[in-house]
Amino acid sequence: MVLLLHGSYGIIxxxxxxxxxxxxSGFIIVYTTQGxxxxxLKKRLIxxxxxxxxxxxxxxxxxWVCYYAGVAxxxxxxxxxxxxxLLFLPINGAPMQTLGWTLYYEVAFYAMFxxxxxxxxxxxxxxxxxxxxxxxxxxxxLGINVxxxxxxAGGMGAYYLIKRLYQMRTDRHTRLLFGFIAIISFATLxxxxxxxxxxFIPRTIRFGVPAFAFVVAFAKATQDLKMPKPLVYFGDxxxxxxxxxxxxxxxxxxxxxxxxxAPSLEMYSGQGFYIEKIVTTIIGVALTFALSFLTYNLxxxxxxxxxxxxxxxxxxxx
Numbered sequence: 001m002v003l004l005l006h007g008s009y010g011i012i013x014x015x016x017x018x019x020x021x022x023x024x025s026g027f028i029i030v031y032t033t034q035g036x037x038x039x040x041l042k043k044r045l046i047x048x049x050x051x052x053x054x055x056x057x058x059x060x061x062x063x064w065v066c067y068y069a070g071v072a073x074x075x076x077x078x079x080x081x082x083x084x085x086l087l088f089l090p091i092n093g094a095p096m097q098t099l100g101w102t103l104y105y106e107v108a109f110y111a112m113f114x115x116x117x118x119x120x121x122x123x124x125x126x127x128x129x130x131x132x133x134x135x136x137x138x139x140x141x142l143g144i145n146v147x148x149x150x151x152x153a154g155g156m157g158a159y160y161l162i163k164r165l166y167q168m169r170t171d172r173h174t175r176l177l178f179g180f181i182a183i184i185s186f187a188t189l190x191x192x193x194x195x196x197x198x199x200f201i202p203r204t205i206r207f208g209v210p211a212f213a214f215v216v217a218f219a220k221a222t223q224d225l226k227m228p229k230p231l232v233y234f235g236d237x238x239x240x241x242x243x244x245x246x247x248x249x250x251x252x253x254x255x256x257x258x259x260x261x262a263p264s265l266e267m268y269s270g271q272g273f274y275i276e277k278i279v280t281t282i283i284g285v286a287l288t289f290a291l292s293f294l295t296y297n298l299x300x301x302x303x304x305x306x307x308x309x310x311x312x313x314x315x316x317x318x
Contacts, residue, residue: 002099003245003288007281013193018102019151019207020189023215025106026155027162029113030125039312041114046307048103051299055243056085056097062247063096066254098246108135109152125156147204154212158219165220178221185214240292240300248288252280 005014033040060082085095088107095101109128112135116127132149139146168174188210192198198206261276 003241003285006245006249007285007288009277009281013190015193016189016207016211019148019203019211020214021102022105022148022151023155023158023208023211025109026152027158027215028155029109030156030159033113033117033124034121037117040117041110042311043308044110045107046304046311048106050303050307051239051243051295052097052100052103053086054295054299055247056082056095056100058247059097062251066250097243099242105146105148105152108146109149125153125160128156129153147202148208150204151208151211154208155215158212158216161216162219165216166223170220170223175221175223178217181217182214182221185210185217189214237289237292237296240295241288244291244295245284245288248291249280249284252284252287256280 001012001014001017001020003014004012005017081092081096084090084092085097085100088095088104090101090104095104109132112128112131113124115131116124119127132153136146136149189207192206192210
């Protein structure tokens with residue numbers, strides 16, 4: 001949904017994809033730590049950091065290349081933003097790799113959960129909820145809005161609700177009922193994003209609540225169903241897909257302007273040029289998938305696997 005949002009230049013709603021992602025993330029973290037919690041934070045960082053650092057370095061290089069090519073605006077990032085982005089520190093505004101703002105929330109959540117892993121499983125989610133509440137209050141005092149942390153907490157709650165629902169009888173009628181709830185929840189998210197009148201409602205409620213309902217209902221509707229391998233692979237590639245998309249579209253736009261195919265950036269931000277925008281969208285989405293498959297196989301699988309073997313085995317030998 002986020003790719004479609006950017007690929008369609010905002011015509012197709014997709015911001016709520018992040019809220020669904022946060023809910024799934026909270027669920028997954030609880031689900032995967034039911035038993036073993038050893039090296040939890042290290043494992044999460046090994047999973048996230050390599051690709052994010054690559055994407056950040058890629059953006060840093062692209063910003064300078066495009067600037068010297070005369071196809072980038074004056075908003076170029078400096079070294080301070082680059083370093084703070086690598087360290088997940090929101091001290092210089094948005095991260096250099098723009099979509100990395102969601103990872104700031106993720107890494108903060110991982111740190112809180114790592115502390116909670118010192119307690120028994122049944123107490124962890126409550127401890128993290130307390131940590132999140134404290135963090136939101138302290139941030140509010142400093143004038144910072146981090147309410148979206150509660151969406152990750154909602155994901156933790158989704159784990160317990162889904163676990164309870166999985167204990168109930170599952171038949172065709174039950175699947176249809178929860179499938180209908182999932183469709184309604186998704187349609188609600190779609191409609192809410194296009195409804196300007198309710199934007200005064202905090203995002204955590206506006207998107208977070210229907211995203212929670214969608215995740216829970218979808219999980220129950222698909223209980224005991226085997227996901228097709230292409231969809232599983234699509235999920236595996238989704239992290240690369242998320243981080244690569246903006247750079248692909250930025251380079252594609254810059255190349256079209258540089259080659260004289262597109263008159264200027266105004267073609268993409270203003271009205272008109274519909275055929276050109278549609279063509280750019282199709283090419284951009286295809287290139288994003290192609291690059292994502294490469295980064296997934298070369299960085300996520302190989303580099304992450306290498307780091308897991310070296311760092312985690314080294315820890316075990318000690």
